[in-house]
Amino acid sequence: MPALFADGATSDPPLADSYRALLRSGGIAHPPEESLSPVLERDLPMIDIECLITTGGEGGASSMRKKKACADAMARAASEWGFFQVTNHGVGKELLEEMRKEQARLFRLPFETKRKAGLLNGSYRWGNPTATSLRQLSWSEAFHVPLASISGRDCDYGKLSSLRGVMQEVADAMSRVADAVAGALAEKLGQEAGSALFPAGCDGTTCFLRLNRYPACPFAPDTFGLVPHTDSDFLTILCQDQVGGLQLMKDSRWVAVKPHPDALIVNIGDLFQAWSNNRYKSVEHKVVANAKAERFSVAYFLCPSYDAPVGTCGEPSPYRSFTFGEYRRKVQDDVKRTGKKIGLPNFLKHPPIVDGLK
Numbered sequence: 001m002p003a004l005f006a007d008g009a010t011s012d013p014p015l016a017d018s019y020r021a022l023l024r025s026g027g028i029a030h031p032p033e034e035s036l037s038p039v040l041e042r043d044l045p046m047i048d049i050e051c052l053i054t055t056g057g058e059g060g061a062s063s064m065r066k067k068k069a070c071a072d073a074m075a076r077a078a079s080e081w082g083f084f085q086v087t088n089h090g091v092g093k094e095l096l097e098e099m100r101k102e103q104a105r106l107f108r109l110p111f112e113t114k115r116k117a118g119l120l121n122g123s124y125r126w127g128n129p130t131a132t133s134l135r136q137l138s139w140s141e142a143f144h145v146p147l148a149s150i151s152g153r154d155c156d157y158g159k160l161s162s163l164r165g166v167m168q169e170v171a172d173a174m175s176r177v178a179d180a181v182a183g184a185l186a187e188k189l190g191q192e193a194g195s196a197l198f199p200a201g202c203d204g205t206t207c208f209l210r211l212n213r214y215p216a217c218p219f220a221p222d223t224f225g226l227v228p229h230t231d232s233d234f235l236t237i238l239c240q241d242q243v244g245g246l247q248l249m250k251d252s253r254w255v256a257v258k259p260h261p262d263a264l265i266v267n268i269g270d271l272f273q274a275w276s277n278n279r280y281k282s283v284e285h286k287v288v289a290n291a292k293a294e295r296f297s298v299a300y301f302l303c304p305s306y307d308a309p310v311g312t313c314g315e316p317s318p319y320r321s322f323t324f325g326e327y328r329r330k331v332q333d334d335v336k337r338t339g340k341k342i343g344l345p346n347f348l349k350h351p352p353i354v355d356g357l358k
């Protein structure tokens with residue numbers, strides 16, 4: 001729940017003001033064709049990744065067989081869904097509960113404190129500053145924290161002394177999952193095991209931890225908690241709470257992702273789709289707002305350094321060579337210019353001919 005302070009200040013960002021301003025400017029929440037009929041709730045492919053995470057123990061043929069079966073299942077899900085969920089991932093339940101408590105305390109700070117320059121490296125964002133219609137408004141707030149800064153002295157945690165340690169532990173644990181999953185998926189496409197080539201230029205300093213909060217929304221379910229998007233990274237490891245609301249696009253229909261208390265969600269990002277020559281899919285997803293309950297999630301973004309070429313699993317690739325820095329700048333330019341992210345189509349060697357005559 002939002003906090004209210006004696007001086008009338010609140011912890012909630014002024015999302016309702018944004019909503020009313022966009023409503024006045026005539027933006028509709030949903031185009032007529034996007035019906036609000038209830039979507040199917042599906043169980044994502046569930047994959048036990050203990051064999052990838054636990055080191056040592058039994059070696060030999062049986063362990064190799066388990067790892068191959070695990071990699072096959074992940075590669076199939078990464079191609080068919082772009083999403084899957086993993087169990088026995090090694091990220092402790094107690095640690096994730098600690099993270100949730102810290103997140104609730106962090107987001108209950110006064111709105112003006114959260115947007116203060118130094119807090120968490122100035123990584124606070126809310127709503128969608130470039131929104132020009134309700135369809136671009138995200139009823140949420142987030143801290144998109146560069147891992148390089150979590151342990152840095154310039155990262156101000158205010159009075160939240162325990163937040164730094166918990167975030168560092170969560171980031172470390174999720175990075176182990178991301179590296180193991182990304183390495184196994186890359187190996188399936190012929191990348192030598194453990195090769196330094198993949199993921200290109202990713203290390204603990206180039207990744208991000210994103211703390212999301214979705215306040216209860218009086219305009220639900222028309223309003224997005226987070227607008228439809230694909231992730232601009234190699235791979236995302238997501239821990240969602242049990243409130244629900246995440247949906248992904250499957251066979252041109254929105255599908256609701258059923259929350260599972262012990263599973264983490266893994267989704268392929270744009271850069272992995274490009275690296276895999278479109279074998280793995282970076283799939284559009286969104287969060288629908290909830291009228292009654294606030295919702296929290298934590299996402300770990302496996303990202304390369306800005307100057308490392310994203311690379312490819314093998315030529316011929318449909319994409320020209322590009323760096324993550326180029327990609328981020330293009331996304332931000334497109335969002336500023338058109339209000340929406342275009343992403344990978346900008347980097348095709350042979351862009352589709354748009355028939356201007358239609």
Ligand SMILES: C=C1C[C@]23C[C@@]1(O)CC[C@H]2[C@@]12CC[C@H](O)[C@@](C)(C(=O)O1)[C@H]2[C@@H]3C(=O)O
Pocket residue numbers: 144210226227228229230231232331335340341
């Ligand atoms: C993974 C991400 C991509 C995104 C920033 C985010 O961390 C989560 C929201 C995404 C989104 C959605 C709306 C816009 O398309 C976008 C540019 C934005 O501002 O937030 C994208 C971001 C992105 O693609 O970089």
Ligand SMILES: O=C(O)CCC(=O)C(=O)O
Pocket residue numbers: 210212226231238240246285286287296297299
């Ligand atoms: O909160 C969620 O379930 C999804 C968040 C997300 O898609 C993101 O942070 O990119």
Ligand SMILES: [Fe+2]
Pocket residue numbers: 229230231285
């Ligand atoms: Fe996302």
